[in-house]
Amino acid sequence: MSVQIKICGIREAHALEAVIAEKADFGGFIFHPPSPRNLSLEEATALITQAQGRIQRVGLIVNPGDDFLDKLFATAKLDALQLQGSESPQRIAEIRERYGVKVWKAIAVATKEDVRRASDYLGSADFILFDAKTPPGALPGGLGLRFDWNLLADVNLSVPWGLAGGLHAQNVAEAISLTKAPMVDVCSGTEISPGMKDVDKIAAFCKAARSV
């Protein structure tokens, strides 16, 4: 089976069309005000409706409270939530149960110990995404930073998983070959500047990921 692809940080209708045209598996929509890719509920609802039945829609959020999630799920239909903060396994189980949505847990990786932390989420998360750990005080993702892919050499999880962090068209094939990641996730590697997607970069990324 070929690698699955998620293009994250979609903000514009034409970028979403490009992602769908390239047959990416997942489109990511970010709800995190400090991010240059942050969407209002109104903007997100328009994109999420445009995407319905055409691509799986993943909402990315950091340590969300129920107030925000109640509003989000009242207006937008998401296929999965990607949690990118310090959410505990208990909190993940609670969100899954309360909103009836698949929950992905992003694990920030710099060391082998970080990779091992993924096992804490088996039984609560539906999907594990290994992403690069970012510096204290910085955004918890979307900075184009990568980690040592060799750390994933013996990953063997009972849930699906993916690789993110600093991927782009020029390195994604090597990343897949080395890690055997079944899914790859990219944000800044498909942009010309933070938050501005580029259709050629989206196409090049998908082509390179499928070349392995």
Ligand SMILES: O=C(O)c1ccccc1N[C@@H]1O[C@H](COP(=O)(O)O)[C@@H](O)[C@H]1O
């Ligand atoms: O992209 C963001 O702005 C972002 C903000 C807060 C948390 C996560 C974010 N992005 C996630 O990080 C990965 C990797 O990004 P990149 O490819 O290194 O730029 C991205 O795919 C999102 O899942």
